[in-house]
Amino acid sequence: MAFVSPVSGVGLINPEQHGLHPKGYSSSFHFSCIKFGDSKRHTKNSRCSMVVRSSDANPDIDFSDPDWKQQYQEEFEKRFSLPHLNDLFDINPIQTTFALKCRGSDETEPGERKNGYVNDDDRTLLKVIKFASPNSAGAECIDPDCSWVEQWIHRAGPRKKIYYEPGAVKAGIVTCGGLCPGLNDVIRQIVFTLDIYGVKNIVGIPFGYRGFFDKSLSEIPLSRQVVQNINLAGGSLLGVSRGSASTGEIVDSIQARRIDMLFILGGNGTHAGAHAIHEECRKRKLKVSVVCVPKTIDNDILLMDKTFGFDTAVEEAQRAINSAYIEAHSAYHGIGLVKLMGRSSGFIAMHASLSSGQIDVCLIPEVPFNLEGPYGVLKHLEQLIQTKGSAVVCVAEGAGQNLLETSNATDASGNIVLGDIGVHIQQKIKTHFKGIGVHADVKYIDPTYMIRAIRANASDAILCTVLGQNAVHGAFAGFSGITVGLCNTHYVYLPIPEVITSPRCVNPNSRMWHRCLTSTGQPDFL
C-alpha cells in the first residue's frame, strides 16, 4: 500500500499533492476528547474519528488490505509529530522556571504542587464525529465505508522540563500579512509569559518579515511595561507588511541578532515563510525555536475551530449588515448590499449572515452562482422586492470572481488581486431594475477595513491570551516549526505544513452552510 510521506515542502501547497490530507474539514463540533498521556498512550485499535468525503477517498490506499487503518494511523502520527530541537541537538532539559504563583509551605515543588503541567504524551482528538454514511451531511471519510479512524494530535501547554535557560534567551516577535483584531493581545501575552519564565531580552521585529532585512528599521524592545495596555487598541504595535520575504536574509538576520525563539503571527503565507525559516535554521544547525500563532480574519487555516479575530469580525460585520437592513427596510424598494472580507473562504459572510438574521442572500467564494437568468440572484431579488418590499445581500470579497474581468495581478505576497464583486453586483442590480422598469434603491456598504482594524472582542481576547501563552510554552518545550491552535475546543500544537496545504474553505455540504441557507431562505442560483 502506498502511503504519502509527511509533507516536506513549503508554500501554499496543493492539497491534491498530499493524498491523505483531510479535505473540507469543518470543526464546529463540541466534544471532550482529550487523551491524557499519564494513562496509556496511542491505543492504535481503539475507535475514534477521521475523514475525507468518500468520493475523494484516496486512490493510493488499498482498502482491501486488512492493515490499512493501522498503517494510516501510523502515518498520521508521523505527519503530526512535532519537530523538536533534540531531533538535531542533544540538549539536556532543565526543570521549568514557569510556575503558577502560590503562597504556602510547599514552595520546593512548584510543579507538582499545582499539577499545572501538560505531559508530552497528552493528546487530543482531531476529529470527533463518526459519520455512519458518506452521505451524511458534511461527511468526511478516509475510505468508501467512512470508517472511524482515530487521529490524535499534540496537546498544548507548559511542560515540566524546558530546553532553554530563560536568562540567556533572546525572543523575537513579528506580525505579518494584513491586520486582524487581537494581534496586540497575542503580543502582550507572549511578552507576559516569557517574562514569567524569566526571559528579559524580548524584541519586536517591525513591519512583518520586512523588519528582518530593511536596514532602516530597528527592533523594538518589549517588556511587560511596554505591552501592558496595547490590547486596548486594534492594529499591531509592531506594524505589519506583505511581501519581500527572502528566507536566507531573514535567517542571516536571526543569526546576527542572536534570536533563540521567534514568535511569528500570520496567516497562510506567513506560515509558509515560517516553515522555510525553521528549515533553514535546521540546515544551519541553529538552536532556534520558530513558533507561529495563526492570524487570519478570514478564518482560513486548516484544522482549527477558529482563528483569533474572526469572532470580532463577525460581530462587527453585523453592524454593517444591520445598517444595510435599516437602509433597505426604510427605503421604497430598498436593496442593501454588504461586502465582507474573505479572499478564498466565506466564513465571515456565512457567520455574519447567520448571526444577523437579516440577510436574504449570502454569496461566498465556495458556492458558484449566476446573477442573470431565470435562477439568478437578480431574479430572486426581483421576487423579494415584490413580496417583502426590500432585500439585503451579503457577499464575500472572493465570491463570483468568475463573473468579473480577471487581471492576473498579485499583491506583494503573491496573493491574487481580486475584482470588486461588491461594486459589480451593485451595478448589476441597478441596471437590472432599471431594465425591467421597477424602482430599486440600492445602498452599498463596504466595511472591510473598518472591521479589520478594531480591537478584539471578549471571546477573541481569551483566544489570543491562550494562544500567546501556548506559543511560549511550545518554544520552551523545545518545539520548532509548529503552530498553535484550537481544535474541538482544546488547545493543540500542530506541525506547520499540516495547516497550510490549502486555505480552509466553507464546505458547501456542511451543516453550517445548510443552516445559513435555511436562515436566508435563498435558493441556489444556478
Ligand SMILES: Nc1ncnc2c1ncn2[C@@H]1O[C@H](COP(=O)(O)OP(=O)(O)O)[C@@H](O)[C@H]1O
Ligand atoms: N509561500 C511563501 N513562502 C515564504 N514566504 C511567504 C510565502 N507566501 C507569503 N510569504 C510571506 O509571508 C508574509 C505574509 O504573507 P501574506 O500572504 O501577505 O499574509 P498572510 O500570512 O496573512 O497570508 C509576506 O511577507 C510574504 O512575503
Ligand SMILES: O=P(O)(O)OC[C@H]1O[C@](O)(COP(=O)(O)O)[C@@H](O)[C@@H]1O
Ligand atoms: O488590502 P490588504 O491589506 O492586502 O488586505 C486584504 C486582505 O486581507 C484579508 O482580510 C486577510 O488576508 P490575510 O489573512 O492574508 O491577512 C483578506 O480577506 C483580504 O483580501
Ligand SMILES: [Mg+2]
Ligand atoms: Mg494570506
